[in-house]
Amino acid sequence: MTKLTRDQVIQIVASARERGEKPELFGAGLGETELLRAKLGGTKISEVELRRAKLSGAELLRADLSRMDLRGVDLIGANLQEADLSQADLSGANLFMANLSEANLSKANVSQAKLIKTNLRGANLSQATLSRANLGEADLSRASLSQANLGDANLRQASLRETNCSKADLSRVDLSGADLRQANLKQANLTQANLSGVNLSAARYNQTTAWPTNFDPTRTGAICED
Numbered sequence: 001m002t003k004l005t006r007d008q009v010i011q012i013v014a015s016a017r018e019r020g021e022k023p024e025l026f027g028a029g030l031g032e033t034e035l036l037r038a039k040l041g042g043t044k045i046s047e048v049e050l051r052r053a054k055l056s057g058a059e060l061l062r063a064d065l066s067r068m069d070l071r072g073v074d075l076i077g078a079n080l081q082e083a084d085l086s087q088a089d090l091s092g093a094n095l096f097m098a099n100l101s102e103a104n105l106s107k108a109n110v111s112q113a114k115l116i117k118t119n120l121r122g123a124n125l126s127q128a129t130l131s132r133a134n135l136g137e138a139d140l141s142r143a144s145l146s147q148a149n150l151g152d153a154n155l156r157q158a159s160l161r162e163t164n165c166s167k168a169d170l171s172r173v174d175l176s177g178a179d180l181r182q183a184n185l186k187q188a189n190l191t192q193a194n195l196s197g198v199n200l201s202a203a204r205y206n207q208t209t210a211w212p213t214n215f216d217p218t219r220t221g222a223i224c225e226d
Contacts, residue, residue: 066104086124126164141179171210185209186225 056076063083070085072092082102090105094114101121108128115135126146134154141161149169157177165180167187175190177197185205193212201221211217217224 185222190215 055078056074058075058078060078060080060083063080065080065088066084066086068085068088070088070090070093072094073090074094075098076094076096078095078098080098080100080103083100083104085100085103085105085108087107088105089109090113091109091111092113093110095118096114097117097119098115099119100123101119103120103123105123105125105128108125110125110133111129111131113130113133115133115138118135118138120135120138120140120143123140123143125140125148126144128145128148130153131149131151132153133150135158136154136156138155138158140155140163141159142163143160144164145160145168146164147167148165150173151169152172153170154174155178156174158175159179160183161179162182163180164184165188166184168189170188170190170193172192173190174194175198176194179199180203181199181201183200183203185203187206187208189210191210191212195212195215198220200217203217203220203222204225205217205222206224206226209217
């Protein structure tokens, strides 16, 4: 696989755009390539080797990264709004303050990733694996975490307002100070979760929602909808 430098990638993208074509990096190797603040939005990069690449601040709006191996990739502050990351492997990736609003991360592996203060508003994380991920202060409002695995994740002071957490595994998750107003917690597993200071006002749950031992959701403003 050919290894591309940052300048080569930018030249390929710029040349294609000048011709009015959609840039393609099909089959190219970007492992360990530094692409700080590169504008790759709309580029066809499926099957590109991006593992360990440095993409801090990169413009990847609506990029197709589905099924990609992105383990350990540096995407600090990158714009991945509406990107397709379905079934991608982002384990151990650094997405600090990245924009993933409306992105598709369904069935993605985001375990042990750094998502501190990341914008995941409206993102699709259904059936995704986020075990041991750090989502402290992240914005997950109106996102879908349906059937997602967040076991042992850090969600301290995160916003999950109106988030769909139905059937999600939230066991042992740190949700201290988190905002779960109007969230859907039906059939969710919250056993051994840290719910100190959590806001559950108008959150919806049912009899199959599993709460921490001795936790009484009726005292939090949550609503049972069996």
